[in-house]
Every structure is written in structure tokens, then in C-alpha cells.
Amino acid sequence: MLLFKGRRVVLPGGEVRPASIRVSGGKIIDIVNGYIPGEQETDYEKIIDAGDYLLMPGVVDSHVHVNEPGRTPWEGYDTATKAGAAGGITTIVDMPLNSLPSTTSSVAFKTKIEAAQGKLNVDVGFWGGVVPGNQSELSQMLAQGVCGFKCFMIDSGVDEFPYVTEADIRGALEKLRGTDGRLLFHAEVDLPVPGTEENDPKKYKTFLDSRPDSWEVEAIDRVCKLCLEYGVPCHIVHLSAAGALPLVQKAKEAGARLTIETTHHYLTLAAEDIPDGATEYKCCPPIRSKENQRRLWEAVRSGLIDMVVSDHSPCTADLKLLDKGDFMKAWGGIASVQFGLPLFWTGCKQYDLNLSHVITCLCEAPAKLAGLQKRKGQIAVGMDADFVIWNPDDYTTIDTNSIYHKNKVTPFLNKKYNGKVLKTFVRGSLVYENGSFAEKPQGEALLLKHLKMKL
Ligand SMILES: NC(=O)N[C@H]1NC(=O)NC1=O
Ligand SMILES: [Zn+2]
Numbered sequence: 001m002l003l004f005k006g007r008r009v010v011l012p013g014g015e016v017r018p019a020s021i022r023v024s025g026g027k028i029i030d031i032v033n034g035y036i037p038g039e040q041e042t043d044y045e046k047i048i049d050a051g052d053y054l055l056m057p058g059v060v061d062s063h064v065h066v067n068e069p070g071r072t073p074w075e076g077y078d079t080a081t082k083a084g085a086a087g088g089i090t091t092i093v094d095m096p097l098n099s100l101p102s103t104t105s106s107v108a109f110k111t112k113i114e115a116a117q118g119k120l121n122v123d124v125g126f127w128g129g130v131v132p133g134n135q136s137e138l139s140q141m142l143a144q145g146v147c148g149f150k151c152f153m154i155d156s157g158v159d160e161f162p163y164v165t166e167a168d169i170r171g172a173l174e175k176l177r178g179t180d181g182r183l184l185f186h187a188e189v190d191l192p193v194p195g196t197e198e199n200d201p202k203k204y205k206t207f208l209d210s211r212p213d214s215w216e217v218e219a220i221d222r223v224c225k226l227c228l229e230y231g232v233p234c235h236i237v238h239l240s241a242a243g244a245l246p247l248v249q250k251a252k253e254a255g256a257r258l259t260i261e262t263t264h265h266y267l268t269l270a271a272e273d274i275p276d277g278a279t280e281y282k283c284c285p286p287i288r289s290k291e292n293q294r295r296l297w298e299a300v301r302s303g304l305i306d307m308v309v310s311d312h313s314p315c316t317a318d319l320k321l322l323d324k325g326d327f328m329k330a331w332g333g334i335a336s337v338q339f340g341l342p343l344f345w346t347g348c349k350q351y352d353l354n355l356s357h358v359i360t361c362l363c364e365a366p367a368k369l370a371g372l373q374k375r376k377g378q379i380a381v382g383m384d385a386d387f388v389i390w391n392p393d394d395y396t397t398i399d400t401n402s403i404y405h406k407n408k409v410t411p412f413l414n415k416k417y418n419g420k421v422l423k424t425f426v427r428g429s430l431v432y433e434n435g436s437f438a439e440k441p442q443g444e445a446l447l448l449k450h451l452k453m454k455l
């Protein structure tokens, strides 16, 4: 048996108090009020003392593109999960696209799981994909254990993952009705935008104007309607346009089973500050204005936005076209899986949010989205002993040497944020401490069907 103890343990609801946590077989078996100072070392295999640092549930990032197999020069299981561990993340959920094959059939899903074997430094769940014509694969993939499915309503950036029409979406929702499956939407639709082709592709404004708010608003309106019509849980990934929030509110009030995520980059970076040619800031939908960002933070505070994730979508440096600075042709995607906790905490301090927002948005809600809520996202009896010990009063400076994901291009480079991750534990095992990782990868593939059998 292990004992984790601390004077500032973050419990469900964001309550912070002294507590001691007994862990056996990777699970939390007991939580005792108070910081048991007198316990004998010999009572436990090990005592892990967080002292005055925060002892919090491990962060769950439900939106990560790992890209393995197939695009391993971009990213891979080993490096993505090391970066996660260094950032206090104990579970990531892999997106179905950018790997080859993409996860759109049961055969492809098996290939994915095989590729992940032995390389996981934190636990990893998997989203499947909905593409035109693969509806007949969905129930088999659910039976195999995907957490749900993601689709695109616009070009995805990779040819092998085409976007879906309304008829395809209806077909998928039909299949998912009455199952545990849910559908995630990249919610932008391609509407005509007057005259942006002529503009200078090095200017950030050219790119921003080419993907206006209205694309998201229209797409989210369609999702809200379908969600209400079918009663299947639907989720909007990476909402950027605050102008879509009133629609979300209306749909939620009408009883839609709808959840919303935004990303750390939309909450931290703003269009006004993006230098021309700085394509490391390119992502889709785009980073918008400061005023837009303020409204996103208000929605995080109120709970209208349910969760905040990375949308870690790296590529090799050449594809960012940093030398040309061409926003229109560069790869769209930001690499940041390692930095979510300090990025979010920095904003929380600025916007006067607190630890209850941290554990709701970074731990509980993403765990629930992926169907992992009985194992992940909270410090509670019966849950996996996934913890991060961190110092909210120290700082993280992001430099190339301390980045563990494969490609180091990121708009967060050389910036300093509040909060520093000290140690990360997955199911009781130390996976990260001060720049070092467990010798043997401790993560496992989380297949929803097995989780259900165990519950
Ligand atoms: N294919 C892919 O990863 N696309 C992601 N990148 C990005 O910026 N937005 C996305 O949806
Ligand atoms: Zn997307």
C-alpha cells in the first residue's frame, strides 16, 4: 500500500484541505481527513508527501493528435505521452486523424492499439472517426472500445479524413442513438468569403479574415439542431468564436446533450499580438481578438464552456513554412500538450478564476466526455490514483530543452507562465519528476469496453 499525503489536496468541487490518500493496486482505496504526520514508514511501501504543494487529480486532455502510426516524424506515442506526463497530464485521448491509417474502421483501430503498445508514459484513450461511408464500422469500433467519434464539417487538412455532409452526420447519429457513443464535431463550415485571396498571406489578418466567426456560428447552429433532434450526446471541439456562445446557451437550456471545449491557445493568445509571418500561431479555427478571448473566459467561468484542452496538433518544422511566413499554406495546428496546466492557471489568476475551475475544466469534464469518469478526473475512493503535484506559486518558462513533444515549434516558446509541475503519478506510479521519466512506460491503452467490464 502507498500513502499520498499533503496539506493542500484538491478534492472534488475544488475544496482544498489536508488529506491522506491510501492507494493499493493503482486505485484510491481510502481518503483520510488531515495530514497524517505520525504514520510510520513501515506501514506503507512508500509515503509520498506533497507537503505544501498542491496534490491534484492528474489532468485529462481529451484532444491530442498523436499521429502514430504513419506520421511519426510529426509526433508519436512515446514523445506525446512524455510531454503529457511532464505537464501533469495522466490521460490523453488520441484523435482519429493525422495517423495513417486514420481511426475510421475496426481494422485501423487495431493497428492503432498495436502501434501504441509499450510506448505509453500516461494512459491513453482513443476517439474513432466518422467519415463519409463508414457508418457500418461504428458499432464494431464501439464494441472494441473507442471513447466516441469525431467528424469534420470542413476540410480536415489531411486527404484521408474527408469531411461529412449532413446526410453522413444523420447516418452516424442514427447508429449512435441508444449506444454510449457520442459525436464530436470540428464545427466550421466553408461559406463564401469575399476577396481574401488577393491579400498578403504573411499578414495574420489575411488568415483570420479567411476563416470568419460566421463559419463556426453556422456549423454550431447545425450541430445544436441535430443534437436536439437525435438526443445523442454531441460535443463541439475547440470552440474559438465567442459569437457562437448564445446558440450554445440556448441549446443547453432546451435540454441538448451538448458539451463544449475551447483550447488553451484561444484563451491565452490573441490576434492583435500575432506578428506577421509567425505561422507557429496558425490553427483552425483561428485565434481571434482579445475581446473574443475575454468572452471565452466569461463562458469558462460560468460553465457554458465545459472544458479546456490542448488540441495538440504538431507537424515537422518545415510544414509550418516559418521561412516564408505564409499563413495560408502553412500547416494549421499548435503543439502544446505539455503546457495546459500553467497556461490555464495563468489565465485563472488574470481573470479571477480558481482551483475549482481547474479541476472541472482540466480534469473532471474531459474525463466524463471520454466516458472515463469512474476512473479518471477526481481524487475520490475507487478512482485511479492519478495525481499531479504542482506549485501554483512558481513559474514555468518554456524553452526548447524542456519541451518533450517531438517537434518544438510552438507559439509558447520562450514565454513564462504561472505554476510549475513537480511530479506526476499514473495509477500510483511516479511517471515524471523534475525532467526525468519512469524507466519503463507505465501508461496503458484505455479501451472503454474493458473499463465497463471492470466497473
Ligand atoms: N488535422 C488537424 O490536426 N487539424 C487540426 N489542426 C488545427 O489547427 N485544427 C484542427 O482541427
Ligand atoms: Zn479540429
Ligand SMILES: [Zn+2]
Pocket (backbone or CB within 6 Å): 063, 065, 095, 311, 312, 313
Ligand atoms: Zn484537433
